[in-house]
Amino acid sequence: MNIYKNILSAKTDQKKLLAVLLDPEKVDIEKLPSFLDKIHKSMVTHIFVGGSTDENQQIETLVNALKKLSKLPVILFPGSSEQVINAADGLLFLSLVSGRNSEYLIGQQIKAAQTLKRNSLEIIPTGYLLIDGGTETAVQRVSKTTPLAQDQLKEIVSTALASEYLGQKLIYLEAGSGAKKPVSTTIIKEVKKQISVPLIVGGGIRNKQQLEQAYIAGADLVVIGTAFELNLNFFDS
Numbered sequence: 001m002n003i004y005k006n007i008l009s010a011k012t013d014q015k016k017l018l019a020v021l022l023d024p025e026k027v028d029i030e031k032l033p034s035f036l037d038k039i040h041k042s043m044v045t046h047i048f049v050g051g052s053t054d055e056n057q058q059i060e061t062l063v064n065a066l067k068k069l070s071k072l073p074v075i076l077f078p079g080s081s082e083q084v085i086n087a088a089d090g091l092l093f094l095s096l097v098s099g100r101n102s103e104y105l106i107g108q109q110i111k112a113a114q115t116l117k118r119n120s121l122e123i124i125p126t127g128y129l130l131i132d133g134g135t136e137t138a139v140q141r142v143s144k145t146t147p148l149a150q151d152q153l154k155e156i157v158s159t160a161l162a163s164e165y166l167g168q169k170l171i172y173l174e175a176g177s178g179a180k181k182p183v184s185t186t187i188i189k190e191v192k193k194q195i196s197v198p199l200i201v202g203g204g205i206r207n208k209q210q211l212e213q214a215y216i217a218g219a220d221l222v223v224i225g226t227a228f229e230l231n232l233n234f235f236d237s
C-alpha cells in the first residue's frame with residue numbers, strides 16, 4: 001500500500017479525502033461490523049486509529065479487527081509510542097510542532113524508532129499543530145503544551161512552513177478532539193497558500209457545512225471523530 005503517494009495523487013486530482021478517527025478506548029469491538037458497514041457506504045477514504053490515551057492497550061485488538069473487516073487504509077494516529085502496532089498499514093509520525101515540550105517534539109519518536117525499524121508500517125512524517133478550539137482538549141492535557149491561538153495567524157503559518165522545511169510530508173491542523181470550534185477557514189486558507197505538502201484538518205467538525213468549508217478553504221483530508229461517535233449516521237448522504 002502506498003498511502004502517501006495516494007494522498008499526493010488525490011491532492012493533484014483535487015479529490016477530497018475523509019478519515020474517520022476510531023478511538024480504541026471508545027470503540028466497542030462487537031459493534032465494529034455495523035460501524036464499518038456505515039463507513040463503507042460513505043465517502044470515508046481512510047481509517048485513522050489512535051487516542052490521546054489508550055490505558056488498556058486496546059489498539060492492537062482494534063487494528064487487527066479492522067484489517068480483517070475493511071479494505072480501507074488503516075493509519076495509526078498515535079498519542080504515544082505505545083500505540084505503534086505493526087498490523088496497521090501506516091503511521092502518522094507526528095511531531096507536535098506548535099508546542100515546546102521536547103517529549104512530543106522528538107522524545108516519543110525516539111522511543112518508537114527501533115520498533116518501527118523492525119516493522120513494515122509506512123511512516124509518514126507529519127507536522128502536528130494544535131490550535132485553540134475553545135476548550136481544553138485531551139491532546140493539550142496529555143502533551144502539556146499550549147495550543148496556538150486562532151488569531152496567531154502569522155505564527156501558525158510560519159510553524160507550518162518551518163515544519164515543511166524540516167521535511168514533514170503532511171501538515172495537520174488540529175483543534176483537538178471534541179473542540180468547540182474547528183480550525184477557522186482563514187487559518188486553513190493561509191496555511192494552504194504557503195505550504196506545498198498535503199494539509200490535514202481535524203477537531204470539532206460536527207456538521208456537513210463545516211466539513212465542506214474546510215475542503216473549500218484548502219483541506220486535502222479532513223478527520224472526523226466525535227461527530228461519528230455521537231451519530232453513526234453522520235456520513236449518510
Ligand SMILES: CC(C)=CCC/C(C)=C/CC/C(C)=C/CC/C(C)=C/COP(=O)(O)OP(=O)(O)O
Nearest residue numbers: 050051052079080081093094104108112138177
Ligand atoms: C510518532 C509517535 C510514535 C508518537 C507521536 C506522539 C505525539 C507527538 C503525539 C502528539 C500529541 C498527542 C497526545 C496526540 C494525540 C492525537 C490523538 C489520537 C487525538 C485523539 O484524541 P482523543 O483520544 O479522541 O481525545 P478524546 O478522548 O478527548 O476524544
Ligand SMILES: O=P(O)(O)OC[C@@H](O)CO
Nearest residue numbers: 177178202203204225226
Ligand atoms: O473528534 P473530533 O473533534 O472530530 O476530532 C478529530 C481529530 O482531529 C482529533 O484528533
Ligand SMILES: [Mg+2]
Nearest residue numbers: 023177225226
Ligand atoms: Mg475523541
